[in-house]
Amino acid sequence: MNTIRYDFRSDTVTRPSAGMRAAMAEAEVGDDVFGDDPTVNRLEQRMAAMLGKDAAIFVPSGTQSNLLALMSHCGRGDEYIAGQDAHLYSHEAGGAAVLGSIQPQPIAHQADGTMDLGDIEKAIKPDDHHYARTRVIALENTFGGRILPIDYMGQVADIARRHGLGLHLDGARAFNACVALGTDIKTFTAPFDSVSICLSKGLGAPVGSVLSGRQDLIDKARRHRKMLGGGMRQAGILAAAGLYALDNNIDRLAEDHRRARRLAEGLAAFPSLKVVMPDTNIVFVDVEERLGSRLTDFLQSRGVGMFGYARQRWVTHLDVTDDDVDGALDQVAAFFRQGAEAAFR
């Protein structure tokens, strides 16, 4: 790939700011495997308090955080229910199956991204020795940048409670949803036994996620984190970036959402592009496949980074400015000006 001037590939590409690096450099540290890193302890306590949970654990990645959650809810031969396109089922290399011996029960999404409540209920296995034991339902919110309704999360929580199941939230971008809705994170995450939040996406930290939840689950997660090789030593250097992100980078997610909308509106001006208006910071664009493929190649050759051909994904984040949005839109205009479209009529 050529040098990227306008990077809309993901909100994971953000680099730590000068203020964040200063906080990292000054972090008080200790050996976190011994429980003596004061900065890690502060981050864990802070996140648990923000979410109104008993405890939390700092981990290297969102993937590990979700895996720890599933391994803490489920034992060998148990089963979790998740959406067919849920990150923890479809984008985490099958970790729960490989490392946890946990079987997935994926469920199709409806057009709005939710799972049908009847489908969830039907997928829960009765107590019968033919079946894996269903232990937990996992939701993801935001889901592809889309906000799933708080009422829906409550309805799934009711099903989980009725069947004695755990409820996990992959809230990698939960703060995006809360900022967009004007809802407190504690209210948003209230129905869940465990919640995973990424610090390294829109919040702008270089590394890390935090898994929060019930004490017994976090205690198990701590053992599993060690088993998986995720026990880190002077991790306060990284946790300091997370604390800085919680202090400085939550409210500003509104700017990413505003820029995503500006980008979406700009893209929607081109008749060949079918733009899905964003709830938060992710814009999806559907386009005829060959045209999309040429557009993406053209944009990449002009220093605009994004992913996809027939369905393109553009993500705004704290290293994207208004000028970057305009610069990228200028390149889309340049593509259509050169008549690239004519060949596909």
Ligand SMILES: *Cc1c(COP(=O)(O)O)cnc(C)c1O
């Ligand atoms: C990015 C992401 C993860 C995983 O995070 P990594 O730190 O990349 O492992 C999990 N769930 C969702 C919804 C994500 O967007």
